[in-house]
Amino acid sequence: xxxxxxxxxxxxxxxxxxxxxxxxxxxxxxxxxxxxxxxxxxxxxxxxxxxxxxxxxxxxxxxxxxxxxxxxxxxxxxxxxxxxxxxxxxxxxxxxxxxxxxxxxxxxxxxxxxxxxxxxxxxxxxxxxxxxxxxxxxxxxxxxxxxxxxxxxxxxxxxxxxxxxxxxxxxxxxxxxxxxxxxxxxxxxxxxxxxxxxxxxxxxxxxxxxxxxxxxxxxxxxxxxxxxxxxxxxxxxxxxxxxxxxxxxxxxxxxxxxxxxxxxxxxxxxxxxxxxxxx
Amino acid sequence: xxxxxxxxxxxxxxxxxxxxxxxxxxxxxxxxxxxxxxxxxxxxxxxxxxxxxxxxxxxxxxxxxxxxxxxxxxxxxxxxxxxxxxxxxxxxxxxxxxxxxxxxxxxxxxxxxxxxxxxxxxxxxxxxxxxxxxxxxxxxxxxxxxxxxxxxxxxxxxxxxxxxxxxxxxxxxxxxxxxxxxxxxxxxxxxxxxxxxxxxxxxxxxxxxxxxxxxxxxxxxxxxxxxxxxxxxxxxxxxxxxxxxxxxxxxxxxxxxxxxxxxxxxxxxxxxxxxxxxxxxxxxxxxxxxxxxxxxxxxxxxxxxxxxxxxxxxxxxxxxxxxx
Numbered sequence: 001x002x003x004x005x006x007x008x009x010x011x012x013x014x015x016x017x018x019x020x021x022x023x024x025x026x027x028x029x030x031x032x033x034x035x036x037x038x039x040x041x042x043x044x045x046x047x048x049x050x051x052x053x054x055x056x057x058x059x060x061x062x063x064x065x066x067x068x069x070x071x072x073x074x075x076x077x078x079x080x081x082x083x084x085x086x087x088x089x090x091x092x093x094x095x096x097x098x099x100x101x102x103x104x105x106x107x108x109x110x111x112x113x114x115x116x117x118x119x120x121x122x123x124x125x126x127x128x129x130x131x132x133x134x135x136x137x138x139x140x141x142x143x144x145x146x147x148x149x150x151x152x153x154x155x156x157x158x159x160x161x162x163x164x165x166x167x168x169x170x171x172x173x174x175x176x177x178x179x180x181x182x183x184x185x186x187x188x189x190x191x192x193x194x195x196x197x198x199x200x201x202x203x204x205x206x207x208x209x210x211x212x213x214x215x216x217x218x219x220x221x222x223x224x225x226x227x228x229x230x231x232x233x234x235x236x237x238x239x240x241x242x243x244x245x246x247x248x249x250x251x252x253x254x255x256x257x258x259x260x261x262x263x264x265x266x267x268x269x270x271x272x273x274x275x276x277x278x279x
Numbered sequence: 280x281x282x283x284x285x286x287x288x289x290x291x292x293x294x295x296x297x298x299x300x301x302x303x304x305x306x307x308x309x310x311x312x313x314x315x316x317x318x319x320x321x322x323x324x325x326x327x328x329x330x331x332x333x334x335x336x337x338x339x340x341x342x343x344x345x346x347x348x349x350x351x352x353x354x355x356x357x358x359x360x361x362x363x364x365x366x367x368x369x370x371x372x373x374x375x376x377x378x379x380x381x382x383x384x385x386x387x388x389x390x391x392x393x394x395x396x397x398x399x400x401x402x403x404x405x406x407x408x409x410x411x412x413x414x415x416x417x418x419x420x421x422x423x424x425x426x427x428x429x430x431x432x433x434x435x436x437x438x439x440x441x442x443x444x445x446x447x448x449x450x451x452x453x454x455x456x457x458x459x460x461x462x463x464x465x466x467x468x469x470x471x472x473x474x475x476x477x478x479x480x481x482x483x484x485x486x487x488x489x490x491x492x493x494x495x496x497x498x499x500x501x502x503x504x505x506x507x508x509x510x511x512x513x514x515x516x517x518x519x520x521x522x523x524x525x526x527x528x529x530x531x532x533x534x535x536x537x538x539x540x541x542x543x544x545x546x547x548x549x550x551x552x553x554x555x556x557x558x559x560x561x562x563x564x565x566x567x568x569x570x571x572x573x574x575x576x577x578x579x580x581x582x583x584x585x586x587x588x589x590x591x592x593x594x595x596x597x598x599x600x601x602x603x
Contacts, residue, residue: 016402023399030390105351106386109379111371112403272353275291276346 017031020125021113021120028124030221035125039132042083045205046076053207067208071237074148075208077137077234083205085130086164086228088171090122091195094179095188105276114130115263151238159245160235166252172226173259183270198223204230280488281455282325287357288399289318289343289511317343319511321391326483327454330477332502332519334492336599340511341491342381345457348489349379361455375404378453382463386441386447387432393443394428396451404451411450418446421476426569438469443478456480458490462497474500495592509599527594530568531587532561537580548574557582562589 016095028035053072067075097106107114111136141148151157178195182188200206202225208232209220231248234240284336288291296302298458318340325331334353335341346352350373359366360503364373419425422442432440441461445519449456458477462470478501481488492498498505502574507515509534515522532549536557545551548571563571568586575581588594 016405019397020402023395023402026395027388027391105346105381108351108369109349109374109377110403111405156344185530274351276351 014210017116017120021123024120025124025127026150028121028128032128035080035128035156036132038089038125039129039136040085042087042129043080043133043136045229046079046083049206050076067210070149070241072149073140073144073146074150074237075233077148078236079205079229080136081130081133082164082167082229082233084133085126086167086232087199088122088126088168090118090172090176091175092192093121094118094176095182095192099182099274100188102272102276108271108274114267115176118176122172149238150236153242156235156238156242159242159249160232163245163248163252164232166249166256167228167232169256170224170252170259173256174224174228177259177263177266180266182272183266183273199225202226203228204233208234215271226258227252227255259261280324281327281329281362282323282489283358283360284324284344284348285322285358286319287321287344287347287359288316288355289340289347290355291317291350292317301411308469310407316511318347318354321508321511321513322357323506323516325487325489327487328481330481330488330490330501330503332490332492332498333508334495334498334505334595335508338510339508341508342459343511344508345379345385345459345489345491349377349457350374351379355566375451376453377455378448378451379457380445380448380459380461382441382460385432385444386534387440387443388432390431392429393432393447396432396443396447399445400450406451410452414450414452415446418449421479422446422472438465438472441465441469441473442476445473449480452484454486456486456488458488459490461490462492462494465560470494470496477501495590496597507595514598523588523594526598527589528565528597529562529589530565531589532563532568532572532575533585533587534559534561534579535583537582540579546578548578 018247050073050099053076054069057069057072098107104114107117110117140146151160176209176271185191202209202223204220204226209217209226212220212255227248231240235245235248291314293315294306295311296306321340321344327578333341343352347354348361348366350369353367362373362376364370366373374596387393388399397411397415406414419428422445424439424442424446427435427439427443432556435443439558445461462473463478465473474497477488480486481501488501490497490501497502502519504517505515505519506513507522515525517525531552536559539556541552542554545554545559545561547565549561552560552562554560559574561571572584572586575584
């Protein structure tokens with residue numbers, strides 16, 4: 001009976017990946033202190049932005065007609081949680097540790113896809129930091145007693161969850177592509193700096209994209225970055241109708257497909273350039 | 280044949296920059312490249328169960344060859360076959376049968392005990408529970424690391440970590456093992472432990488092992504066959520004893536004298552390598568070693584005489600020097 005149970009457990013699709021994920025979770029859990037520091041750094045920007053907007057809205061009644069302070073507060077709080085859960089930081093690992101220092105050799109020798117290996121490494125960081133984000137969110141609500149609104153319709157909640165999952169997929173694949181560019185460059189810092197600026201501008205990290213000039217707002221919606229954090233946040237806030245949420249899902253699916261195809265192309269071309277120096 | 284290389288070449292294009300500021304400006308508009316021939320048309324075959332030493336100076340092409348064999352690098356040209364697979368295709372069925380271990384490079388999680396990495400590899404290589412437990416038990420026993428399994432890797436010494444690295448690399452019982460300087464940086468006791476382990480592993484599992492090393496002791500103790508590579512080309516491929524006979528042009532006569540003899544008299548017999556009374560070392564042509572020995576015994580008050588082959592290191596150094 002035990003042998004049968006074990007055999008079934010071993011052969012259940014997904015169990016192997018789940019066990020690998022749990023092993024990676026153990027490793028990341030050892031670094032929970034570092035995870036908390038990373039979360040605090042991610043909290044800083046939204047906290048400062050919220051401070052700015054609280055002053056701006058208090059002094060200028062015109063801004064209030066766009067979004068209330070309550071909307072702004074929920075936006076930046078949800079932005080903190082979304083950034084922690086959904087914004088992947090795998091590109092530096094891929095570029096510096098794996099490619100430049102040769103740690104990629106270890107993955108290439110494993111009969112396990114690199115794409116999934118790195119995802120298993122990254123997912124525990126997202127979960128732990130996301131939990132910190134949720135904690136900060138609850139604490140803020142309790143202390144400030146600000147009224148925050150969310151979607152309550154079950155269908156909207158399900159679609160919002162799908163949006164969040166697809167956002168994670170876009171975030172991960174995009175960052176992997178960026179990291180793999182190190183196969184072609186000697187110095188990756190320039191790419192990293194450009195990436196940070198683009199994310200800041202077009203991701204909704206500075207302010208809700210709806211506050212941008214019309215042209216800039218439209219450009220933002222054409223790029224995948226807005227679909228990583230901005231749209232999940234406003235979907236949860238309830239700023240999108242159900243049809244608009246479906247549209248977001250469709251666009252996200254397209255981006256996931258395009259980015260994954262691009263990843264495969266870059267991987268197959270780039271891996272021939274890998275020399276494994278350092279290892 | 281388990282491993283088969285045919286006319287393997289691996290060339291790199293390396294940017295050549297002229298010195299100085301103007302050199303930097305010129306390289307913005309026009310770059311010149313040099314072709315580095317890391318591996319330049321090498322061929323060899325290795326049979327199942329063989330333990331082959333792959334030696335050469337720094338930059339000879341040893342690690343590049345190993346990387347081509349393990350599938351990390353794409354060859355520029357040539358045919359590579361290991362266990363019937365083309366390594367650079369990196370098929371899972373191939374990767375499950377090989378292991379590449381590089382000295383002082385680690386795959387272990389730093390903040391967790393090594394056994395967690397073993398469990399990770401168990402999942403990655405899809406090893407059944409029973410097989411995993413047995414293999415782990417055998418390896419732990421061979422390397423005597425039972426007490427270290429639950430200790431954080433960062434707390435282990437270099438030698439202990441190296442043992443754990445070996446276990447992690449061998450947990451899936453690979454048929455072919457590529458060892459790139461596995462004893463580098465280890466103390467003499469640990470080097471011996473490693474050599475004993477590799478030898479036992481080869482005998483027990485009949486695995487095919489290709490080992491690179493700068494330490495001649497590794498080669499002498501382990502390798503039945505030696506491949507010497509330099510500047511990307513194979514200089515020698517054969518048994519270690521044959522290497523000595525082929526390349527050692529001299530023999531060394533070590534004598535202990537009862538009475539002092541002036542150096543010039545000893546120099547009449549052969550090249551006086553060292554003389555610290557009562558011990559003297561004389562190098563003579565290989566074919567004349569017996570005659571020289573007889574001369575020494577007849578003409579001088581010799582208490583003890585040994586005829587020795589030159590050190591393997593000296594022979595190989597001569598091989599490299601001659602080929603330059």
